[in-house]
Each structure stands twice: as C-alpha cells, then as structure tokens.
Amino acid sequence: MFLKEYISDVYNGVSSLLKGMRKTGYYFTHPKEIITEQYPDNRATLVMAERFKGEVVMPHDQNNEHACTGCTACELACPNGTIKVVTKFDITPEGKKKKAVDALVYRLELCTMCNLCVIACPSDAIKMAPNFEHSVFDRSKLTKILNKTGSKIREGIE
Amino acid sequence: MYNQTEVIKDTSELGAEGELIINMGPQHPATHGVLHLVVTLNGETIKKIEPHLGYIHRSIEKMCESLTYRQFIYVTSRMDYLSSHINNLGCALLVEKGMQIEVPERAKYVRVILSELTRIASHELWLGAMAMDLGAFTPFFYAFREREMITDIMEETCGARLTMNYIVPGGLMYDIHPDFQKKVKAFITQFKAKVTEYEDLVTNNIIFQSRTKGVGVLTAEDAISFGCTGPVARASGVSCDIRKLYPYDVYDKVEFDEVIETAGDSFARYMVRVKEMNQSIRIIEQLIDTIPEGDFVGKTKNVLKLPKGEFYTRVETARGEFGIYVVSEGGTTPHRIKFRSPGFSNLSALNHMAAGSKIGDLMATMGTLDLVIPDIDR
Numbered sequence: 001m002f003l004k005e006y007i008s009d010v011y012n013g014v015s016s017l018l019k020g021m022r023k024t025g026y027y028f029t030h031p032k033e034i035i036t037e038q039y040p041d042n043r044a045t046l047v048m049a050e051r052f053k054g055e056v057v058m059p060h061d062q063n064n065e066h067a068c069t070g071c072t073a074c075e076l077a078c079p080n081g082t083i084k085v086v087t088k089f090d091i092t093p094e095g096k097k098k099k100a101v102d103a104l105v106y107r108l109e110l111c112t113m114c115n116l117c118v119i120a121c122p123s124d125a126i127k128m129a130p131n132f133e134h135s136v137f138d139r140s141k142l143t144k145i146l147n148k149t150g151s152k153i154r155e156g157i158e
Numbered sequence: 159m160y161n162q163t164e165v166i167k168d169t170s171e172l173g174a175e176g177e178l179i180i181n182m183g184p185q186h187p188a189t190h191g192v193l194h195l196v197v198t199l200n201g202e203t204i205k206k207i208e209p210h211l212g213y214i215h216r217s218i219e220k221m222c223e224s225l226t227y228r229q230f231i232y233v234t235s236r237m238d239y240l241s242s243h244i245n246n247l248g249c250a251l252l253v254e255k256g257m258q259i260e261v262p263e264r265a266k267y268v269r270v271i272l273s274e275l276t277r278i279a280s281h282e283l284w285l286g287a288m289a290m291d292l293g294a295f296t297p298f299f300y301a302f303r304e305r306e307m308i309t310d311i312m313e314e315t316c317g318a319r320l321t322m323n324y325i326v327p328g329g330l331m332y333d334i335h336p337d338f339q340k341k342v343k344a345f346i347t348q349f350k351a352k353v354t355e356y357e358d359l360v361t362n363n364i365i366f367q368s369r370t371k372g373v374g375v376l377t378a379e380d381a382i383s384f385g386c387t388g389p390v391a392r393a394s395g396v397s398c399d400i401r402k403l404y405p406y407d408v409y410d411k412v413e414f415d416e417v418i419e420t421a422g423d424s425f426a427r428y429m430v431r432v433k434e435m436n437q438s439i440r441i442i443e444q445l446i447d448t449i450p451e452g453d454f455v456g457k458t459k460n461v462l463k464l465p466k467g468e469f470y471t472r473v474e475t476a477r478g479e480f481g482i483y484v485v486s487e488g489g490t491t492p493h494r495i496k497f498r499s500p501g502f503s504n505l506s507a508l509n510h511m512a513a514g515s516k517i518g519d520l521m522a523t524m525g526t527l528d529l530v531i532p533d534i535d536r
Contacts, residue, residue, distance in 0.1 A: 019358060115317065119331060
C-alpha cells in the first residue's frame with residue numbers, strides 16, 4: 001500500500017512538471033505569442049497611446065504661435081505647484097495694455113501627471129504628450145519653459 | 159522637553175528564554191513593500207507578530223485638507239495603487255453625494271466597467287505575487303500577461319497604467335477611447351480562454367493546496383471583530399460586499415453573485431478572489447454592449463464647495479471596504495478627512511491568524527491577506 005502511494009505521488013509530481021514544461025515549451029516554439037517587448041531596442045517602432053500622460057507640452061503652430069492667454073487657470077488647478085505662469089503686458093496696436101504670458105514655467109519633477117491643468121485650460125493651450133524618457137543628469141534641466149522664445153498668442157483667442 | 163533617556167520600547171520581555179525575535183522586512187522580498195514585522199518565534203512556531211508601520215507614511219489625510227475637492231482625488235490613487243480607479247470613484251461619489259451632482263448614465267457605466275477591470279487587474283497581480291511567495295515563479299508571468307491587456311486598455315482610455323485619475327466629480331475626465339469596447343471584448347475572450355491555465359498551474363497543484371488548506375484560519379466572529387472586509391471576510395463566510403449591500407453607480411442594475419466561502423483558510427481566500435474575477439467578467443459582459451450614448455460629464459459648478467456637515471461614502475475595492483469620511487465647514491477644501499483603508503483592518507488580524515503556526519505558513523497567510531503597504535500607511 002505504501003509503495004503504491006509512493007509511486008502514484010511520484011507519477012503525479014512528474015506529470016504536473018511535464019504539464020508545466022509543455023506550456024513553456026509551447027511558448028518557446030511559438031515566439032509570436034510572447035508579448036514581451038524588448039524596450040530599448042524597439043524604440044524606433046514603439047508606439048505609445050496617444051492619451052498617455054508623460055509630460056505637459058504647449059503646442060505651437062508653424063508661425064510660432066500658441067493659444068495661452070496667461071489666465072493662470074492651470075496654475076490654480078495644479079495640486080502640486082508644478083506650473084507657474086509669469087505674465088507681462090503687451091501693448092496692442094490701439095495702444096491698450098493686454099495681459100499675455102511671458103513664461104509658463106513647468107517643473108516636471110513635481111508633476112504627478114494628473115491632467116487637471118489640461119482640463120482646466122479654457123483655450124486648450126496645453127496638452128499631455130506621451131514622452132516618458134525624462135532621465136537627465138541635472139535636476140535643473142527638468143524645469144522647463146513651455147512657450148518657445150519669440151512666440152506669441154494666436155489671433156482671435158481671448 | 160524631550161527626555162533623552164526615555165525608554166521608547168522595552169524589549170526585555172520579548173527576549174524570554176528560548177525565544178527568537180526575527181525582523182521580517184522592511185525590505186524582505188516576500189512582504190510586497192516596506193512592512194516591518196517583528197516575529198517572535200519559539201523554535202519554528204510563531205508566538206507573536208507585531209507589525210511596525212510608518213515607513214512610507216506620506217500624511218495623505220493631512221495633505222488632502224489643503225487640496226480642493228477636484229484636486230484631492232488624484233492623491234487617493236497613491237494609497238491603494240492597485241485599485242486606484244476605485245479609490246478615485248469613492249472620492250468622486252462623496253463629492254457628488256454632498257453636492258447632489260447629477261452623473262450621466264454613460265459615465266456611470268464606464269466607471270463600473272473600469273472598476274471591475276481594475277479589480278481583475280489587482281487580483282491577477284495578487285495571484286501572481288502570491289504564487290511567487292509560495293515558490294511558484296511561472297504563474298507570475300501568466301497572470302501578468304492578462305493584466306497587461308487591462309493596463310493597455312487603461313493606458314489608451316485613461317492615459318496612465320496605474321494612477322489613472324480618470325474620474326472627476328460629475329463624471330469622467332474625457333470620453334472613452336473609440337477602441338475601448340473592442341479591446342475589452344478581446345480581453346474577455348482572452349481571459350476566458352486562459353483562466354484554465356491558472357487552474358492547472360495553481361489551483362489543482364498539490365503543493366499549493368497542501369500549503370494553503372487549513373493555514374491561517376480566521377473564523378467569521380474574528381473576521382467581524384477585527385473589522386476585516388473584502389475577500390478576507392468573505393472567505394470566512396461574512397457577507398460584506400458593498401456592491402451588494404450599498405450599491406453605487408449601476409451595480410444595482412447588474413446581476414452578479416457575492417462570492418462567499420466558509421472555510422476561512424488561505425485556500426478559501428484564494429478561491430474567493432479567483433471566483434470574484436469571473437464575477438467581474440460577468441458584470442463587464444452585461445454592461446459593455448449597453449453603454450448609453452450621451453455626455454460623459456455632468457454639469458458642475460466651477461468651484462466645488464461641500465455644504466457644512468459630515469459625509470461618508472464607501473466603495474468596494476479589490477481589498478475590501480474603502481471609506482472616505484469628510485468633515486466640511488462649507489469651504490473649498492475639506493476641514494478634516496479620514497480614509498478607512500481595507501488593508502489596515504485586514505493586517506490587524508494577522509497576529510491572530512498566524513500565532514501558533516509555523517513560520518513557513520506565515521507567507522501563505524500574509525500572501526492571501528493581499529496587503530498593499532501604501533494603503534496601510536497612507
């Protein structure tokens with residue numbers, strides 16, 4: 001009786017091992033079913049989801065114009081103090097003073113990618129970009145000014 | 159004035175004759191995080207377990223007092239990071255309840271589908287990690303394969319894989335991705351085909367069964383007295399599913415069973431979670447084809463102000479009851495906020511469950527509690 005149990009235990013152990021080995025062997029011979037991505041090597045073909053929240057950017061068009069009015073809605077919506085809007089006063093052709101953004105300072109190291117600034121923006125001036133490779137050697141490089149130098153607000157945005 | 163010679167902890171009584179004190183963690187590979195367990199052993203038998211907390215305390219409750227009702231939702235993703243979507247949902251429900259905000263049907267449906275997907279993803283990760291605790295390495299990769307499909311869906315629709323922050327008071331942050339329904343259906347097909355692999359690899363495995371059956375038994379009375387919720391309490395036969403008892407969003411419209419086991423041991427807790435995944439699939443199947451058209455976010459005021467008073471909402475996360483208690487003074491920020499996290503109460507039962515058993519069984523008991531340390535420490 002003891003011998004019978006011993007043999008059946010060994011048989012069950014070996015059969016369960018083989019069951020697992022058959023599974024791994026299947027994936028070894030079917031490499032197309034393996035979903036592992038060889039990340040740094042597949043950089044050229046890597047496609048991130050378009051909504052992926054990697055960093056905040058400010059899109060500029062070909063005339064180097066953006067849609068930011070400097071209303072500081074994003075600064076108020078941010079829970080971490082990531083965004084700081086520095087405003088200036090432009091003189092319009094009619095001679096009036098108009099508020100405009102001087103620098104939209106974005107501190108990536110404080111950002112938690114919560115997207116609250118993007119949905120708070122009334123003129124869709126900022127959006128999330130799917131870049132995720134943010135490693136730099138110096139922390140000060142993570143503080144960015146989102147509006148490009150010499151850029152101005154697009155016509156017709158109040 | 160701080161007394162320099164004050165005895166912070168008297169350890170003389172712990173080191174009694176024949177006893178051995180082992181510090182498990184804070185970085186033990188089997189503890190899933192920075193949890194420090196002071197285990198008092200007599201030979202190989204556990205006499206006492208004392209969890210030490212606070213290694214990743216971030217004072218989230220205090221932090222929330224300075225954030226507005228739109229801003230404080232994202233912080234709760236950082237508590238129970240495996241069911242962050244459900245935490246966000248609980249916070250949004252509280253604000254909606256307090257301010258009587260109307261939520262569109264479409265948003266409710268999507269919220270429930272995403273909650274159930276989060277629950278499956280959380281249980282998948284738990285299954286892989288739990289099997290790895292017990293020495294089986296392969297199920298980890300099989301569980302993560304299906305979980306990867308869910309994180310891809312989350313990435314496409316919510317924009318992040320773990321800390322989604324997709325819910326705002328009144329609905330959703332933006333509409334679902336056009337491919338959402340197609341991808342979820344593809345996931346359901348894949349999950350149903352591959353779930354038998356777990357049965358072969360883990361459930362029917364004789365080593366796994368003998369390591370979990372009869373280990374870490376928690377009776378129904380003890381589960382209630384320790385305040386356990388979620389799969390831990392349901393494995394002991396306590397009916398405590400918030401989705402059934404206090405339905406929120408569209409849980410009252412869907413048919414699903416509350417999974418209850420009566421054995422109360424580690425294997426029962428394992429079975430509850432595996433069966434719960436199938437129930438989640440059942441809920442998603444009922445909703446995915448009938449997502450109504452319409453707005454994804456209701457009309458809300460620009461500045462949210464809860465009326466003066468006290469508010470409490472609860473949701474069923476993958477680990478149990480997650481409660482949010484807010485005292486409002488009528489301003490834009492909460493006056494006081496308290497989170498009732500399921501992990502903390504479940505951890506409190508660990509000493510009772512593991513005392514008297516062997517140290518090798520502690521891994522199975524702790525693994526089936528499904529502890530997420532940021533949820534306990536906050």
